Amino acid sequence: MDDTTSVGIVKTQYLTFAEPPNEMLFECGRRFGPITLAYETYGELSPAKDNAILILHALSGDAHAAGFNHPHERQPGWWDIMIGPGKAFDTRKYFVICSNIIGGCKGSTGPISINPQTGRPYALDFPMVTVQDMVNAQRVLIDHLGIDQLLCAVGGSMGGMQVLQWVVSYPERVRLAIPIATTSRLSAQGIAFNEVGRQAILSDPHWKEGDYYGKPVPRRGLAIARMVGHITYLSEKSMHLKFGRKLQDKAEYGYNFRADFQVESYLRYKGDHFVDRFDANSYLYISKAMDYFDLAQPYGSLERAFANVQAKFLVISFSSDWLFPSYQSKEIVSACRRVGAAAIYTEIQTDYGHDAFLLESEQLTRLITNFLAHGMSEAPRNGAVAAGK
Amino acid sequence: MGSLGEELRLDDKGTVVRLLPEHRVIMDLIADGARVMDLGCGEGDLLLALQVKKNVRAEGIELSEDCIQACVAKGLFNVHHGDLDEGLADYPDKSIDDVILTNTIQVLHRPLLLIKEMARVGKRCIVSFPNFAHWPVRWQLFRHGRMPKTGKLPHEWYETLNIHLTTIFDFREFCRKAGLHVLQEIPLRASGPGQRSEVRFFPNLRADSAIFVLEGGAKEGSRS
Numbered sequence: 008m009d010d011t012t013s014v015g016i017v018k019t020q021y022l023t024f025a026e027p028p029n030e031m032l033f034e035c036g037r038r039f040g041p042i043t044l045a046y047e048t049y050g051e052l053s054p055a056k057d058n059a060i061l062i063l064h065a066l067s068g069d070a071h072a073a074g075f076n077h078p079h080e081r082q083p084g085w086w087d088i089m090i091g092p093g094k095a096f097d098t099r100k101y102f103v104i105c106s107n108i109i110g111g112c113k114g115s116t117g118p119i120s121i122n123p124q125t126g127r128p129y130a131l132d133f134p135m136v137t138v139q140d141m142v143n144a145q146r147v148l149i150d151h152l153g154i155d156q157l158l159c160a161v162g163g164s165m166g167g168m169q170v171l172q173w174v175v176s177y178p179e180r181v182r183l184a185i186p187i188a189t190t191s192r193l194s195a196q197g198i199a200f201n202e203v204g205r206q207a208i209l210s211d212p213h214w215k216e217g218d219y220y221g222k223p224v225p226r227r228g229l230a231i232a233r234m235v236g237h238i239t240y241l242s243e244k245s246m247h248l249k250f251g252r253k254l255q256d257k258a259e260y261g262y263n264f265r266a267d268f269q270v271e272s273y274l275r276y277k278g279d280h281f282v283d284r285f286d287a288n289s290y291l292y293i294s295k296a297m298d299y300f301d302l303a304q305p306y307g308s309l310e311r312a313f314a315n316v317q318a319k320f321l322v323i324s325f326s327s328d329w330l331f332p333s334y335q336s337k338e339i340v341s342a343c344r345r346v347g348a349a350a351i352y353t354e355i356q357t358d359y360g361h362d363a364f365l366l367e368s369e370q371l372t373r374l375i376t377n378f379l380a381h382g383m384s385e386a387p388r389n390g391a392v393a394a395g396k
Numbered sequence: 397m398g399s400l401g402e403e404l405r406l407d408d409k410g411t412v413v414r415l416l417p418e419h420r421v422i423m424d425l426i427a428d429g430a431r432v433m434d435l436g437c438g439e440g441d442l443l444l445a446l447q448v449k450k451n452v453r454a455e456g457i458e459l460s461e462d463c464i465q466a467c468v469a470k471g472l473f474n475v476h477h478g479d480l481d482e483g484l485a486d487y488p489d490k491s492i493d494d495v496i497l498t499n500t501i502q503v504l505h506r507p508l509l510l511i512k513e514m515a516r517v518g519k520r521c522i523v524s525f526p527n528f529a530h531w532p533v534r535w536q537l538f539r540h541g542r543m544p545k546t547g548k549l550p551h552e553w554y555e556t557l558n559i560h561l562t563t564i565f566d567f568r569e570f571c572r573k574a575g576l577h578v579l580q581e582i583p584l585r586a587s588g589p590g591q592r593s594e595v596r597f598f599p600n601l602r603a604d605s606a607i608f609v610l611e612g613g614a615k616e617g618s619r620s
Contacts, residue, residue, distance in 0.1 A: 319473050321468070322476075340476055340486075341486045344486045344487065345486065345488070349473040349474050350473075350474065350476065351464070351467075351468055351472075351473060351474065351475050351476060352475075352476035352477050352478075353461055353464045353465075353468075353476070353477045354461070354477050355461060356461060370461075370465075373465055373468075373469070374465060374468055377465075377468045377469045377471070378468055381468075381471035381473070382473075384471075
């Protein structure tokens, strides 16, 4: 690797815990174990252990956030643009951690994992997962790494949901929170799109009630789910700029149901490509976890949920994101205000839609670099909640 | 609003901000340790100066994304993107000691809404604005019959953001209408390069701008 801004070759690591009889209690009421989390780290943990940043990934993300797992890998990690020497999450200064959520299919325990008791994959025997469960499992990893307090928890989309869950569930363990393009609860519209994706999988003849491992997988269903998802991550304007009404490799309409338009080709390609790297059952579990997420619900209001929050926030939304629109970020900031939690809020002007959290790196880098630098140099509070109503 | 004014060194670590003379006057009005909100805080110069020099708990609202970037770069932790014309619904009554609005009221669409909100949220409001009855402004209109352009009002009529200009007399009446009590009036005029001094006689004629210190509580429409 000649790129001096890359973290280079990275090895994925694994932590296994919750071995019976110490299974983890899931929010749905079931005890489950053993649990393995796949994770990667970049940079060095300081002697004071005060420079750790936890990256939380979105629905289709994984532990491989930056660098390359082997020299012939074509694409680096999903947020390589933000993680590395001299980047927003500067690995010369910070110790950056990213783990695959439970219920995922990229090394952490999920429906695709083998049940040690049966020797076969869990499939739908896997317990229903919530964002709280994901965060509880990550907390075990952070404990294992010997980190009392994370300098920062950061994530976009469902990763942002995990950030919010972290600061509410473990207030003394996070100094800075950066929830990006996210919400304290998914809107009816968001749930609706997730449901369409799930129905596509459930109605695939190969799905077989989730018991498809070792047999043909529900390719069509998962591909369609991804196509729908992909549309929600873009904006009308960005789709128009990218595709317009351009035809794919032809000069005239074909008058059949093959792909005429470039946008059709693009969606089919994205859908098919996704099937090669993701598990249909995981998609069901994780999209459902997003639907279930409602931070305020156990407390009655978001303000009450934030009552003991100690972190300082940098809340970011994107102007053309219609899946997680800005008003949802403003609600988070509003709750911070009411409880006296320090919060910076900015809405980045962009045509990219929800996907901007992966693309608008220049704006994000400026904000995050400054926020982290100032946040780190401030003396940490010792358990005292910000006063002042 | 970009950074204008003179540099002020805040500490030994090289922290520097740019402050206008009116900002320095306002800084003298703020008590140590106060909870302060700057509406239309620009690049955060005043807020940072107050934070360092007066140990205030600083908050800002700003419309420009670039300005918010600048505020974050300065290490301000309580700035958010917002439109002042929408009011201050998130803030409980009397939750801020000093709500500051410098040189901004004249660009708002709904100044009456905002001033009432400021009085609700803040124990004190500090508002500064250019005085349209300043004599060079009157003179230009009288002598030339043209839309006036001065140091404080430099833009062409078709490009200016100033849509709600006012005079000191009009502002006094505006405060009465909004149910605010005037605690202090500080009319200012230029008195040398980068200098401003207080105007004691005939302020509506001789001051190019004014700072008003206000509090809510007077009955709406009453004469105070």
